[in-house]
Amino acid sequence: MRVISGIARGRVLKALEGEETRPTTDKVKESIFNIIQFDIENARVLDLFSGSGQLAIEAISRGAKSAVAVENSRRAADIIKENIKRCDFADLISIHRGDFAEVLTKNAKYDVIFLDPPYNSNLLEKALETIYSFDILSDYGIIVCETDSSSEVLKADSDKYSYREYKYGRIKLTVIRKSEI
Secondary structure, three states: OEOOOOOOOOOEOOOOOOOOOOOOOHHHHHHHHHHOHHHOOOOEEEEEOOOOOHHHHHHHHOOOOEEEEEEOOHHHHHHHHHHHHHHOOOOOEEEEEOOHHHHHOOOOOEEEEEEOOOOOOOHHHHHHHHHHHHOOEEEEEEEEEEEEOOOOOOOOOOOOEEEEEEEEOOEEEEEEEEOOO
16 A cells, blocks of 8 residues: 555555455545545545545645544554654644544534445444534535445435445445535
8 A cells, every 4th residue: 555646655554454444445546536636735634434544645645735534443543643654744634543423523624524434334324424414524525435336325415415426346436525505
């Protein structure tokens, strides 16, 4: 696993060994950043269920202003810290170890939110409900959800969000864009 582009291009990142996390593949990560490439510059990024921190790191490498990596696992949070240090991004990425809901209810606004919870859990739905409820996505902001290809993403009861799906084998990306209301 490596940083694909930007100022930290080519840096090798560590991932937690075992079944505890499921790192986004380089192919899917490259696709994500191709889809949102014009929305990253100066963005405030939230990487929920961060795992190795690679999405937050990739965003910073490509010009995002700041990022928060949220991870419940102590071991994974230690890996994120090490990866941030490898890329010299300690001033740009903060780590929140604990429940994702704590971050979502702090009234901060984000331009890009990455959601990649464990598959077949209800965490994605809970995170989206909280994001919609607390309205933490900035106007014209983007949420990128990574799920297995058969999962459906919770849609808001509002016409201020648009949804687009991309499939890569057994992985599905759902990109949610918020318009200004």
